[in-house]
Amino acid sequence: MKIERMKSNKFKTNEIAIFLTMPLKKETITMNALLPAVLRRGTNKYPNQVEIGKQLENMYGAFFNCGIDKTGDNCILKFYIETVCDKFLPIDENLTQKAMDLINEIIFNPLTVDEGFCKEYVEQEKENLKKKIESRKDNKSLYSLNRCIEEMFENEPYGIYKYGNLIDLQEIDEKELFDYYKKMVNESEIYIVINGVDADKVEIPDSLDNHSVVNIKENEPLPKQEERIVNEKADVTQGKLIIGMSTPNDNRFAVSLYNAVLGGGANSKLFQNVREKASLAYSAGSKYIRRKDAIFIVTGIELQNYDKTLKIIKEQIEDIKNGKVTDDEFDKAKQLIISSLNLIKESQEDMIAFNYDQRLYGENLTVDEYIDKLNKVSKEKVIEVGKEISINTIYYLEK
Amino acid sequence: MQVIENKKIDEKVYIETLENGMKIIIIPKDNTKKKYIIWGTKFGSNDNHFIEPKTGKEIQVPDGVAHYLEHKMFEQESGVDSLYTLMALGLDANAYTTNDHTAYLFACTDNFYEGLDELMDYVQSPYFTDENVNKERGIIEQEIQRYDDEPIWKLYINAMNCLYKNNPITIDVAGTVESISHITKETLYSCYNTFYHPSNMIMCISGDFEPNTIVEEIKKRLKPREKMAEIKRIYPEYEPTINKNYIEKHMNVNMPLFMIGYRDFLQNENQIKKDIAIRIVFNSILGKCSKTYQDLYNSGLLMREMDCDFEFSNQYSHVLISGESRKPEEVYNTIIDKLQNEEISIEDFERSKKRIYGEFVTNYDDVEHVGRMFLADSIRGINSLDYIDEISNMNIEYVNKIRKEMLKKDEAILSIVK
Numbered sequence: 001m002k003i004e005r006m007k008s009n010k011f012k013t014n015e016i017a018i019f020l021t022m023p024l025k026k027e028t029i030t031m032n033a034l035l036p037a038v039l040r041r042g043t044n045k046y047p048n049q050v051e052i053g054k055q056l057e058n059m060y061g062a063f064f065n066c067g068i069d070k071t072g073d074n075c076i077l078k079f080y081i082e083t084v085c086d087k088f089l090p091i092d093e094n095l096t097q098k099a100m101d102l103i104n105e106i107i108f109n110p111l112t113v114d115e116g117f118c119k120e121y122v123e124q125e126k127e128n129l130k131k132k133i134e135s136r137k138d139n140k141s142l143y144s145l146n147r148c149i150e151e152m153f154e155n156e157p158y159g160i161y162k163y164g165n166l167i168d169l170q171e172i173d174e175k176e177l178f179d180y181y182k183k184m185v186n187e188s189e190i191y192i193v194i195n196g197v198d199a200d201k202v203e204i205p206d207s208l209d210n211h212s213v214v215n216i217k218e219n220e221p222l223p224k225q226e227e228r229i230v231n232e233k234a235d236v237t238q239g240k241l242i243i244g245m246s247t248p249n250d251n252r253f254a255v256s257l258y259n260a261v262l263g264g265g266a267n268s269k270l271f272q273n274v275r276e277k278a279s280l281a282y283s284a285g286s287k288y289i290r291r292k293d294a295i296f297i298v299t300g301i302e303l304q305n306y307d308k309t310l311k312i313i314k315e316q317i318e319d320i321k322n323g324k325v326t327d328d329e330f331d332k333a334k335q336l337i338i339s340s341l342n343l344i345k346e347s348q349e350d351m352i353a354f355n356y357d358q359r360l361y362g363e364n365l366t367v368d369e370y371i372d373k374l375n376k377v378s379k380e381k382v383i384e385v386g387k388e389i390s391i392n393t394i395y396y397l398e399k
Numbered sequence: 400m401q402v403i404e405n406k407k408i409d410e411k412v413y414i415e416t417l418e419n420g421m422k423i424i425i426i427p428k429d430n431t432k433k434k435y436i437i438w439g440t441k442f443g444s445n446d447n448h449f450i451e452p453k454t455g456k457e458i459q460v461p462d463g464v465a466h467y468l469e470h471k472m473f474e475q476e477s478g479v480d481s482l483y484t485l486m487a488l489g490l491d492a493n494a495y496t497t498n499d500h501t502a503y504l505f506a507c508t509d510n511f512y513e514g515l516d517e518l519m520d521y522v523q524s525p526y527f528t529d530e531n532v533n534k535e536r537g538i539i540e541q542e543i544q545r546y547d548d549e550p551i552w553k554l555y556i557n558a559m560n561c562l563y564k565n566n567p568i569t570i571d572v573a574g575t576v577e578s579i580s581h582i583t584k585e586t587l588y589s590c591y592n593t594f595y596h597p598s599n600m601i602m603c604i605s606g607d608f609e610p611n612t613i614v615e616e617i618k619k620r621l622k623p624r625e626k627m628a629e630i631k632r633i634y635p636e637y638e639p640t641i642n643k644n645y646i647e648k649h650m651n652v653n654m655p656l657f658m659i660g661y662r663d664f665l666q667n668e669n670q671i672k673k674d675i676a677i678r679i680v681f682n683s684i685l686g687k688c689s690k691t692y693q694d695l696y697n698s699g700l701l702m703r704e705m706d707c708d709f710e711f712s713n714q715y716s717h718v719l720i721s722g723e724s725r726k727p728e729e730v731y732n733t734i735i736d737k738l739q740n741e742e743i744s745i746e747d748f749e750r751s752k753k754r755i756y757g758e759f760v761t762n763y764d765d766v767e768h769v770g771r772m773f774l775a776d777s778i779r780g781i782n783s784l785d786y787i788d789e790i791s792n793m794n795i796e797y798v799n800k801i802r803k804e805m806l807k808k809d810e811a812i813l814s815i816v817k
Contacts, residue, residue: 010430012408012764053688057750060757084757088408090791339489339508342432 001190001208002359005199006351014096014196015082015348016103019356021214022188024075024157030164031172031180032075034122034129036066038177041121042111052106059098060084064106071357072219072291073157077188079107080349085197096198104205108185116175126169133163137234140397144240145287145298148395151230152222152244158292189214191356195348216361221293222246222392230395237399238282241309243297244393245317247385252290254377254385259288259295260333261325261382262316267332269316274299280309291361295389303399310394320386330379341371400610405784407791408760412773412784413610419624420598423614424777426605426769434511434606435766437504438522439774441601442468442594444574445498445567445714450631451593457633460590461581462567463574466496467539468587472503472521474531481521490514496572499712500778506767511606512616519620525591527584536579543573550650550816557646558658558719561812564642565635568715596627603773605766634714639664647815654702657727658814659734661806663709663716668801670716671781671789674709676801677718678755679793681707683747684737685720691737700724712779718805731813738806748795756790 022028046052056062066079081103083095111118137143146161153159189212194202224246247255263270263286274284282300289296301309319325344350344367351367358364365373401414413425444466448459472494473481485492485505492505492514503522505514546552559569573579593599604613641662665673685692687704695701705722724730762768776783 012760050688050693054750057682057688057754059753061754061761062757082761084760088760090407090756342508346431346433 001192001212003204004191004193004355004359005202006193006195006355007197007199008195009197010345011085011196011348012088013082013084013348014099014194014198015080015352016096016099016195016202017193017349017352017356018079018103018107019191019193020077020107020184020188021074021191021360022184023214024070024073024160026157026160027168028180028184029075029160029162030129030168031177032077032184033068033162033164034125034169034172034177035181035184036068036077036079037125037128038117038121039106039110040064040066041125042118043105043109044111045105045109047111052102055102059095059102060089062095062099062102064103066106068162070158070160070162071360072216074214074216074360075162079103082348086201087197094201096194096196096202100194100202101205104208108207110181112178113174116173116178117181119174122172122174122177126172129163130166130169133161133166133169136161136163140234140236140238140240141283141298141300144242144395144397145296147232147397148230148242148244148296148393149289149294151228151395152294152393153292187212191359193352193356195352214360219249219291219293221249224390225392227391228393230393232395232397233399234397235399236397238300239303239306239399240395240397241297241299241301241306242395242397243313243391244395245295245297245389246392247288247293247295248388249293251381251385252293253373254381255293255295255389256288256290256337256374257330257333257377258320258382258385258389259286260337261320261329262286262295263297264333265336267329267336269319269329270297270299270313273316274309274312278308278312280305280312291357294392306396306398314391317386317389317391320383323383325379325383327379330382334374334377337374338371341367341374400614403782403784405787408763408787410763410784415610415614417597417618417621419621419626420596421621422601422777423617424601424603424773425608425610425613426603426766426773427608427610428605428766428769429607431607431766432508433506433766434508434604434608435504435506435770436511436515436518436602436604437502437770437774438518438602439500439502439600439778440594441499441599441778442501442590443497443499444570444572445634445712446594446632447567448633449593450633451589452628452630453592458589460586461574462570462578463539463543463572464582464586464590465501465594466573467535467579467582468590469494469496469501469503470535470539471527471532471587472525474526475521475524476526481517484517485514488513488517492518498568498572498715500775502774504770515616515620519617522595523622525588525595527587527591529584532582532584532587536582539573539579540576543571543576543579546571546573550652550656553648553650554656554658554721554814554816555719557648557816558660558812558814561643561646561814562641562660562662562717563715564638566638566715567635593627593630597621597624598627599630601774601777603770603777605770605773641810641812643812645813647817649817652816654723654725655727656721656723656816657731658719658721659731660720660812660814661718661810663711663718663805665801665804669789670711670779671785672793672797673716673801673805674711675755675786675790675793676798677707677709677805679748679751679798680738680743680802680806681720682751682754683743684741685734686751688750689747691733691741695724695730695733700726700730727813727815731811735806735808735811738802739808743795743799743802745795748798752790752793756787759786759790
């Protein structure tokens with residue numbers, strides 16, 4: 001267990017986050033996806049959502065949320081609670097402690113019936129999760145990106161869909177889920193962070209004693225391979241062309257800048273050349289998944305423009321390799337990343353997520369140190385890493 | 400410079416009224432990189448009948464002029480659209496028109512002063528020609544038609560038509576295809592010269608600013624204008640009763656929408672206190688944790704929480720409760736009965752009051768929210784900071800009194816879109 005107190009008087013609220021981290025595995029992902037939804041339904045002290053809701057309102061409209069995420073080859077269950085700082089309350093109260101107690105109650109003291117979760121809650125949340133999995137195709141952009149990730153990391157944990165699968169879901173019952181939950185709590189790494197002006201005032205409940213440590217392996221780059229093309233059909237009016245590329249793991253700051261030059265924002269090569277000049281795409285950009293050493297180019301195009309778009313995208317990748325990056329392109333890309341990094345400091349949730357990621361991977365940089373490292377990257381370095389970046393998977397969702 | 404302060408939540412607000420009459424409100428936030436500026440004029444769709452101060456002539460303008468003018472303000476003599484110029488600076492820029500004001504704004508982290516140059520330049524440089532005014536007509540017509548197809552918008556306008564007979568709030572902010580056909584370059588200039596005078600405008604700024612410095616920066620960018628007498632607006636007569644109880648419209652929606660409305664006839668009560676009381680009533684009787692909501696949810700009559708708004712200006716004041724239900728009439732009957740007859744318990748009152756207090760305090764973290772709130776409140780003559788103290792001072796007797804006197808069963812209206 002790790003506890004971090006981030007004292008700050010920047011905000012009117014304090015935020016507590018508790019993250020449970022475990023290895024990402026196909027056998028457990030569906031249960032993991034179901035757990036936060038079941039846990040938030042009721043605890044032994046507050047047996048239903050109305051009682052939890054009343055407690056949140058009594059805590060000056062505290063805000064609670066939870067969910068599941070994947071980072072690298074890890075699965076993370078995330079729980080957050082946000083409350084007004086004690087000094088802004090009309091009467092004296094240790095509200096942050098109450099927040100700690102409530103979030104602790106929700107995660108570690110769920111409503112149980114005969115050594116299992118409440119059957120009604122599990123069945124209802126199974127139904128909700130089922131709808132969520134079934135409707136994943138509704139958001140075509142997100143669906144295509146996730147499908148490309150699944151194809152590219154087919155044989156790796158990262159290729160697992162974070163909300164699980166319908167076959168496993170069907171099998172889950174309230175007893176089995178509860179048994180798994182107890183094991184999971186013991187075996188996962190628990191990280192608690194308290195952000196805000198009252199960070200020091202909060203006592204960590206004794207029940208939260210846990211010694212598990214998740215071992216993070218350094219990410220191995222994917223083996224080099226020929227471009228793999230995956231086509232899928234759906235009822236779409238706009239084609240989704242997603243290109244997965246593997247990136248080197250020894251110079252991530254340069255890759256981050258490479259990504260910004262290629263597809264970050266309105267000044268990037270993809271936006272300028274695919275969307276603006278050639279008018280081939282409705283949207284064109286790229287996304288760097290640092291913890292898996294991959295970049296995904298994401299475009300929405302007219303169906304007949306597949307070949308032309310792919311050709312221009314490849315030209316952009318080649319251009320960077322050949323050093324065709326102007327100082328202006330490079331400076332604007334740098335500016336873009338730095339201003340988005342600076343924005344992290346404006347949100348408690350983003351600060352917490354950034355710090356957690358830094359701790360998890362043992363890098364321990366602050367946002368400013370991180371910006372400093374980025375600032376030191378030269379244009380030449382970006383061109384150099386560009387030579388090591390290659391296309392792995394081309395995914396196309398078409399009609 | 401006037402300084403107002405709320406020590407409890409550690410907020411200070413600086414207000415400066417310039418010689419030309421323009422009001423500047425600064426809400427400093429020294430620990431954020433985000434900056435927000437919003438410049439509003441007290442000119443909205445309701446201001447369609449007035450006496451022009453310069454000529455003393457009574458003028459009636461076609462519906463939708465304020466919105467038309469907003470569209471045209473971005474057009475510059477250089478041919479470059481100001482919205483584009485602002486976006487190219489990396490700013491999040493926009494404008495909007497409501498019933499009682501029009502506002503031009505941007506949010507940013509960098510390039511604030513470059514943005515300020517452009518914002519203050521374009522709002523002070525109208526450039527209307529017969530050609531560019533005509534060109535816009537088709538674009539606005541499409542916008543009006545798009546709104547006409549929007550179930551939520553229809554639901555709202557129909558509710559207004561139940562609550563009022565002749566109040567301008569019953570008119571679409573953008574006007575009608577017919578009304579905007581009468582708008583010319585001359586109409587726009589006349590409205591611009593009257594309503595875009597500094598004495599009719601308010602600017603709100605939030606972010607890391609030193610109040611005196613920013614006021615000087617604004618003054619530098621203001622163009623000289625002749626003094627102007629007060630604008631006299633002519634409003635229709637106060638309507639002492641609602642217009643009708645019920646209206647429905649068929650639009651083939653998946654799940655019927657409903658909006659329940661009540662006029663606020665309590666003209667002598669403080670608007671802020673009424674606003675807070677209504678929020679407490681709604682949260683206690685119909686909010687997520689209330690028994691009524693739970694019953695409606697469990698019986699499948701509601702799928703999600705309802706919304707409640709207390710809307711007011713110096714010309715209208717009403718409460719709106721809206722949601723979705725497969726049987727809206729049944730929900731309506733339950734709601735109007737509960738609102739009239741259910742005494743709020745002290746437990747529900749205290750809980751709701753705490754929740755609302757927390758929301759108001761938390762909102763002060765967001766420069767955009769703060770800027771927008773101070774502008775909208777200030778247009779209506781309200782000091783936003785008063786809410787914090789009024790929430791703390793609220794008592795249950797007052798809340799139940801407002802509930803009984805404002806939310807009368809036989810004065811409720813129902814608008815449905817099926």
